[in-house]
Amino acid sequence: MAHVVAGSECWPYTGGASEFDVDAATVRELITALDQRFPGLGDFVDRRMAFAIDGEIHQDAWFSPIGPQSQVWLIPKIGGG
């Protein structure tokens, strides 16, 4: 079970819920699980968000592993100048 923390961008999909647990061992599984639980959230997160897994930021990384006790923050994609 991964403990997910969702930022304000996600609240329109989660009805305001910002922390919940999801069963997923990879980022891709997490996206599918999010879509099942909050329709549309998975696709939105996949396109517009990055995943901070235990403090490390993963962007466009479907197969990054997620451990059983992992904390996963959904944060907006980061650009740069």
Add this chain to the structure above:
Amino acid sequence: MSKVHVSTTVNGDPVEFLAAPGMTLLDALRDELDLTGTKEGCGSGDCGACSVIVDGRLVCSCLVLAPEAEGRRVETIEGMAQGGRLHPLQQKFLEHAALQCGFCTPGLLMAAKALLDSNPEPTETEARYWLAGNLCRCTGYDKVIRAVMDAAGELRQERTA
């Protein structure tokens, strides 16, 4: 269209070209003589990227009409290294990493050469005010000034050696 015939000397070589009277020396160097080392950053004399030396004077080539070069001695970046050996300023700019993107470097090297030709032992302040006409956005000028002072030292040794 009445073009003017201009014969002048660029980096020691005699050259001739036809130029529209309103053409700048900068455009003549780049478009007529294919010397693209001199750069245009603003076209209004405010950035120094087009600096060249005419008859020993440092000028912005975007503020000189091509016909004015008639019979003058023009020095550009392409003439700074002699006989395959980099000028001490060029070498020191590399050693001190005094350039990043390098777009302002040709103009800065021309200005630094003119500085050391007229003032072989500049203070840091004198160097900074002399080079104030050469904008650089990448380096913050620190390593540029260190490279110029270092080259000044080496040139003095060469002279006294």
Add this chain to the structure above:
Amino acid sequence: MEATLSQLAYLAPSSPEEAAKALAAAGARPLSGGTDLLVQLRAGRVKPDVIVDLKRVAGAIGVRQEAGGFVIGSATPGVLLGEHAALVQAWPGVVEAANLIGSTQVQGRASLAGNLCNASPAADSVPALIAARAVCVIVGPSGRREAPVEAIATGPGRTSLAQGEFILEFRLPPRPERASDAYLRLIPRTEMDIAVAGAGVSLALDKDGRVAEAHVALGAVAPTALLVAEAGQALLGGKLDEDSLGRLDEAARAACRPIDDKRGTIEYRTRIAGVLARRAARIAYQRAGGQV
């Protein structure tokens, strides 16, 4: 349809009379340093048919001493003034004003006549020349005439010169003992800016160190540079004590008629004109041998 850049003609006469004749044609414009003209040419703000390069006219470039004073060729680049030891000794203010025009690269070209005839209210060399009581020698189709520097510019971009007339040289008057001058300006950076305000002060001292003669001129605070008589008078007879400097400051501010623009507000330019006038007076006084 005006001449585009390619239809332009370029002439480089070698005598003043030839130059005057060439400049008499409508659409002819003089070129000396070119550091203003070329910017306007490229921006399409001026569309001359003929450019008359004055740099090869006899007497246009060079500095010489004559009848106790100095004669400066109108197309002499600022850098040459700085290299003339006697001129720097006698007129440090005029030289430092000329050497503040633009960057080192501009210094290699910009001329006193170009700076004056471009008629920017903020031109750096003009207040110093006016304070120095410099006179222009003007050549035109109907011969030569002289006029004080302050009579040339009549407003932003406009001069009193007739078509065909150009400035051949500047004459700086002879200097008594214990006389000197100074020029200061305010710019946001340390270099490369147009003056937000400028002040030139020229003065002479009597043997006790009192101010016997004083002229103050301000830049960028009116449509043209201003000779401010009251400011000069405020210094007369004194040793630059706080009181006379206060009156100088006030007289300078009273003369200001600046505008609000992207470089400065009316209030700020007026305030700074007073500060610069005081500071320039102090420097000129010290250079003239006065103890401050």
Add this chain to the structure above:
Amino acid sequence: MSETLEKPAVLPALTVVGTRPIRPDGADKVTGRAAYGADFTMPGQLVGKILRSPHAHARIVSIDTSKARAVPGVKAVVTGADFPDLASEVHEGGESASNLRDLANNVIARGKALYEGHAIAAVAATRAEAADEALARIKVTYEVLPHVTDVLEAMSPSAPVLHDHLFTEGLEARPEKPSNVAKRHRLARGDVAAALQAAEVVVERRYTTQAVHQGYLEPHACVAAWGQDGRCDVWSSSQGQFMVRTYCAKILGLEIADIRVTPAEIGGGFGGKTTVYLEPLALALSRQAGHPVKMVMSREEVFRATGPTSGGVIEVKLGAARDGRITAAQVEMSFQAGAFPGSPVGAATMTSLACYDIENFLVTGWDVVTNTPKVAAYRAPGAPIAAFAVESAVDELAQTLGLDPMDIRERNAVVDGTKASYGPVYQNIGYRETLAAARESEHWKAPLGPNQGRGLAVGFWFNIGGESTAAVHIAEDGSALVVSGNPDIGGSRASMAMMAAEVLGLPIERVRPIVADTASIGYSMLTGGSRTTFATGMAVVQAAEKVVQTLRERAAKLWETTVEQVEWKGAQAVCLDPAKADKKPLTLEALAAQAGRTGGPISAQVSLNAQGAGPGFGVHICDVEVDRETGQVSVVRYTAAQDVGRAIHPSYVEGQVQGGVAQGVGWALNEAYIFDGDGRMENPGFLDYRMPVASDLPMIDAVLVEVPNPRHPFGAKGVGEVPIVPPLAAVANAVSRAIGVRMADLPLSPPAVLAALDDAAA
């Protein structure tokens, strides 16, 4: 999952990494041979020019190009109608998520001119005069509309609306009316209202900044050639040739592989060349004319029509205990996005409190469209604006509590294990070490002169990884080529060559770095986000390691032993097999010479998506002197400490720090877009858009702190963007302390400082 990695295994004796060799591409740049965008020419090329809107906001009723086409020498004229109408599809190709339709409509207007300078039409002709003539004969009928440039005015209900389809995203309920507010960003934790109520001390203030430009010396330039077979070539100066390829393909409706983009040397970018302005127009003109087309922007066009960064309004309210512990922070920011949505207020929201361990905070960011040029990325986009406000507020808090500004930073500092304000838990960060380096610096202890003030400020940037490809090829004589797809702006060719040399055991002189065109190397994200040395460097190291593996395998075959018995050391294979003690080491040259007979050319290419880019922290100290009679500010001393993970080439890392500081100082003191009443920019040139000149700055002491990033083979972190974050506040805090008045509005021009002095005296 990713176990917390212990301190990274730093390679023992690093021979090349960490040294300061001459950069391999240096000679071309100091002799004028390096070719930038405007230095390319092609036979038969035409000159392309753009007609730009004189109005800040107008409907385009009609465009008549017939007279323009009739001008002798004119070969092509295009308007918005010549480009496919794109769906509003968000695309990840560029820096941050950019809307493709907006991008296309910024390249050339469609239906509406949204800022003065907006491209309306473009022509190509055999001579520049003919092109100018053609522009003058294009007849555009405008319906001029009221405009708005100020961000707060643009947010008011009465403001003219730029886009009828724009409904604010990120609100609880979807608004019914369109507005200029494109999006609300929000970051919250704990109960900020209660915490503010309970706080022993509260400081509160509004801060403002103006739009500023990246200020790269090289204007945008390109040459484009549309082949008869529909295959196109582009030479252009940009921060990413793959980005240019992707955007051109999308805007023109082409197959991506049909466009080959060759990177020119880039004369500075700083984020401003992470998008396209000219390339799609040059291609469209070239298709119509059947000739290559060259387009070079004037400096005025660069200012009027290419992305500045946002001007912003920031309200900050901090609550703290007497001992300096900050217990509550409320920040609200409104940023100009320019003509289309996409200001960096989202990144500003996330970075604003990133250096602070705070229980309760609410950060809100508003992305607001205005009739000004479309904002583009500018070095740590958004972060310097947020940091100006927060670092000024923390400085004011320190003054209010009578605390040393360094102490208050340390008391609230984030460390490994702290939960960042933007979400994740920090790992391997060097913030505390950087604070210590600044505190122990000689500058922090040095006395101040009269009318002088010292400002302290800290800054953070995420840094990113992303997709990169690199290849290493061994030539027959044993010299090496390292090929990547990232333009070299600040010396990255040197660091690529150094990392490859380190792994191969070669001196850097025998490794030649190449920046390849889009047809000669695999896809790479652009140079930006301080990613190149981290992500592309990682691909270079892995490619070099694959080459070493191949070399060891070839030696093992030659010695008829197993690869495990072959060690690679000092650019040669050493046999460890006790049974083969007679085998003398095989040099790289020897193995390269026999490569054909032992299995073929020795080369490797690696493509990856680099994860785990380590965030960077900066701590800056700035001394200023103020002329109290004129308000002029001069920077007399500057020290910038920064956690760089591991400096691959220390000179160029110092160069990034010094360059970032100089841009920050310009932003603080003199740089600003000035708009007149008609929404026209009044200072589109280097005379009145005042960037720092050499005589404006002291030497800038860069103090490199190295807390290695375990996710990079040599511990490198991104360094390019952090240094621009602290300076705005470092300068403002220094001025505020010098004159005893809090300066909250940039730029700190002489009139502004003098007015503040007058207020204080009144």
